[in-house]
Amino acid sequence: MINVFFNILIFPGLIFLSIFGLGAEYFDRKLCAKLQNRVGPPWFQPLADFIKLLAKENVIPNQADPTVFTLMPVLAFTATLTAFFYIPLWQTKALSSFNGDLIVVLYLLTIPTLTFFLGGWYARSVFSMIGAARSIIQLFAYEIPLFLAILAPAMMAGTLSLSEMTVFYGSHPWLVLLNLVDFVIALVALLGKLEKTPFDIPEAETEIVAGCLTEYSGRLLAFFRIAIDMEMVVGSSLLAAVFLPFGFNFGFAIGFILYLVKVLFVVALLSLARTIVARLRIDQMINFCWKIVAPAAFLMLVVDLVVKGLISR
Amino acid sequence: MDRYDFKIPIGPQHPALKEPESFLLTMHGEKISSMTVRLGYNHRGxxxxxxxxxxxxxxxxxxxxxxxxxxxxxxxxxxxxxxxxxxxxxxxxxxxxxxxxxxxxxxxxxxxxxxxxxxxxxxxxxxxxxxxxxxxxxxxxxxxxxxxxxxxxxxxxxxxxxxxxxxxxxxxxxxxxxxxxxxxxxxxxxxxxxxxxxxxxxxxxxxxxxxxxxxxxxxxxxxxxxxxxxxxxxxxxxxxxxxxxxxxxxxxxxxxxxxxxxxxxxxxxxxxxxxxxxxxxxxxxxxxxxxxxxxxxxxxxxxxxxxxxxxxxxxxxxxxxxxxxxxxxNVQVVAHMLKDRYLADMPIVIAAIDPCFSCTDRLISVTDAGKGTKNTMTWPQLHSYSIEWHRKSGIDFSELNKKFKVPGN
Amino acid sequence: MIRPGRMIKQVLQSLFKKPATSLYPFVKTAMPDKFRGRLKYYPERCIGCMLCMKDCPSDAIVIKKIGDKKYQAEINLARCIYCAQCVDSCPKDALEATKEFELAKFSRENLKVVCNEETCRSSETKT
Missing domain, CATH: 1.10.645.10 (Cytochrome-c3 Hydrogenase, chain B)
Structure with a gap:
């Protein structure tokens, strides 16, 4: 029992994920700065931001719905944390797993976006409402490619459990290469999910200030921000588990370091992507996702089906 | 303007603008249906x-x-x-x-x-x-x-x-x-x-x-x-x-x-x-x-x-x-260029004229918020207004006025 | 060729370059030779023509006679716009624009500097 609490609250649960989230944010910001030929923030900057926000006043707008407004950051925080438990990190076995946990993880990862939407919508400010509308429109654009891109490897493995998928790819390492296109698609979708350039449309600061989070301040904003950081880690861990399923059999120490490297590699790819392109417009983003990314994901699904048919024969 | 239209204020404080200036956009969803520019936040005389x-x-x-x-x-x-x-x-x-x-x-x-x-x-x-x-x-x-x-x-x-x-x-x-x-x-x-x-x-x-x-x-x-x-x-x-x-x-x-x-x-x-x-x-x-x-x-x-x-x-x-x-x-053309465009285009269209609003603010027009009327004053009008204003507060400048022969009076 | 991510090459090259930012308070950069910084007043050269006062756009300098052919300048560093017109106006080169630019003080009062034969000499030895 104590072990379970330890796992949930400290390692690899709440505390570890929060610290890793802040660390990943630092890594992302520092790398971005380096790529832009800047110096970048010092290592404690994300933590300092978090602590500073905790100390700030919590302002709830008069016209906002206080219940929804305050509930949403907590919901985003817990949803990402829960999703983390089903992802295999440094061993083939996740903290908890059952057949179908892949679907649960994907849905839990959708919840933060929904909380942005609800939080922004119930803040009743024009900027946050436009941001909320945009984030929900964007959700429909990237979610399907993401699901398809992750479904294809799952179908290949013949299971909907993430832990069993890692076991399958452990015994068929060469099939990972087949998923490379899906990896790229999932990365693009993850950019949309994390609202990073070129898909930072819901929080485009030069257009709608901070989008859904415009009215948030103090502790609530701090929790939203750490939830976004954690979402980045969880999303990257998911991609690492599905598309980079190697190095699970070397014991804890090496496996753990490999896990960190894999997640930071995915984060680095996201940072690189956001430094080399401009932000798209919402209509362009929808076009891009539906006309290029989603068909590509479908095509890969078909390819995977064919390959699976050939192998099983 | 129909039921679904709404207005968003861009400025005087907004991340897209580096200087205070107000643009009031009437939006239809993501599209801008009209826009009004208001200068005068940076008037320095x-x-x-x-x-x-x-x-x-x-x-x-x-x-x-x-x-x-x-x-x-x-x-x-x-x-x-x-x-x-x-x-x-x-x-x-x-x-x-x-x-x-x-x-x-x-x-x-x-x-x-x-x-x-x-x-x-x-x-x-x-x-x-x-x-x-x-x-x-x-x-x-x-x-x-x-x-x-x-x-x-x-x-x-x-x-x-x-x-x-x-x-x-x-x-x-x-x-x-x-x-x-x-x-x-x-x-x-x-x-x-x-x-x-x-x-x-x-x-x-x-x-x-x-x-x-x-x-x-x-x-x-x-x-x-x-x-x-x-x-x-x-x-x-x-x-x-x-x-x-x-x-x-x-x-x-x-x-x-x-x-x-x-x-x-x-x-x-x-x-x-x-x-x-x-x-x-x-x-x-x-x-x-x-x-x-x-x-x-x-x-x-x-x-x-x-x-x-x-x-x-x-x-x-x-x-x-x-x-x-x-x-x-150039600021006149911004309103024209933004008509029926997306909100996302607003920052770059405004930035495309390379605006410098503090240079621009040479003139202010005062609008009566209650009545919505604008008032332009000529120099003699302004002069007599100021004398009248001071007289109400108990200072009489009309003597002084005769001595100096201010134009318009 | 039109494609997304056209800047990737330079972006990746930047990874191995030194950041372009200079870490200002720790690393100081030299000011250019013609820099117009804090004014320096030479009381012994001043003839009290007060042209600097006349030309100053912001009334930042006041020259006062404190004795026989002795003058002192009261320079308000808060008002000064560092145009160095007074330096150009001065017929005897009694004013000079230095390269000093870190002039922030905790109080407005501290920005008022009085320069005469005693204070200027002592401040010179200090800096």
């Missing part, structure tokens, strides 16, 4: 302040009309004063003025490129172009002493001379900048996301541009072949060869292309000036009291045509100074 100070003091005040094109405003003002005073400015001084003007254009256009990058969410472009802008800023600091507000002009010439050691340094910097500019031209014409965000956005046809009185790169990107440097040469622009860049795209992309190509022309001008720099004095002595007269001076600032009007009355203070900053001419 510079024109009036100019009347209270001597010409020498005004020089530094006028320079502070704008931070980025400080040399433009200062030169424009001083040209008018010199014309009234009938001063023959030495050739070397004119060359140095032109050199600083072109260096200023280079830094202003590079700054714009970065701002444009930021407005479309391309922060790497911002960081890189501003990093490269430091090269020209260092050159300006070396030539004039400071990075902004160069104060290089004085009535009758310039204050700072160029020495022989400066020339190779400038040439070296120009070579670096030229190489970087070529890279930005390549990026601007080959990066998909930039093209997607810029082309077809903020359309301004030739006719609309002429009709709404667009100036500078905004006009030239709509094919309006207009440039004060060529049409009405001042300083030493007569002696240099350069092309006036125009573009047929008529959109924000065209404006970006015009600006980066103008950078290349500026490098050409700078090289010519440095090659043909005449010897001689850098200033003639100017009288403190400027004889009565009036002059209108035009200047092609990086943002467009800048117009200064100066009226002198024989004292050491001007009687009237009028500044028409280029943004005032």
């Amino acid at each position: 510079i024109e009036k302040a100019c009347e209270l100070q001597t010409y020498i003091q005004d020089m530094y005040l006028i320079e502070r009309v704008c931070g980025i094109c400080s040399h433009s405003h200062a030169t424009c003002f001083i040209q008018a004063v010199e014309e009234i005073a009938g001063l023959q400015v030495p050739k070397r001084a004119l060359y140095i003025r032109t050199l600083v003007a072109e260096l200023e254009r280079v830094h202003s256009h590079l700054l714009w490129l970065g701002v444009a990058g930021h407005e479309i969410g391309f922060d790497t472009l911002l960081m890189y172009s501003w990093r490269d802008r430091e090269v020209v800023m260092d050159i300006l600091a070396m030539l004039t002493g400071n990075r902004v507000n160069y104060s290089v002009n004085t009535i009758g010439g310039v204050r700072r001379d160029i020495t022989a050691e400066h020339i190779p340094q400038i040439l070296k910097a120009i070579d670096t900048l030229e190489e970087r500019t070529k890279y930005y031209i390549q990026i601007a014409t080959e990066e998909t996301t930039i093209i997607k965000r810029l082309s077809g956005v903020g359309m301004l046809s030739y006719d609309d541009g002429v009709h709404l009185g667009a100036v500078g790169p905004t006009a030239r990107a709509s094919g309006i072949d207009r440039d004060v440097r060529r049409d009405d040469p001042y300083a030493s622009y007569e002696d240099v060869k350069f092309a006036v860049i125009t573009d047929k795209h008529c959109d924000v992309y065209g404006r970006a292309v015009v600006r980066v190509l103008e950078l290349m022309e500026s490098y050409k001008i700078i090289r010519q000036i440095l090659a043909n720099l005449p010897d001689g004095p850098i200033a003639v002595k100017a009288p403190r009291k400027i004889p009565a007269g009036e002059a209108l001076s035009r200047y092609e600032a990086p943002r467009g045509e800048d117009v200064h009007y100066v009226k002198a009355n024989g004292t050491d203070k001007p009687e009237r100074v009028k500044v028409r900053a280029p943004t005032l001419a």
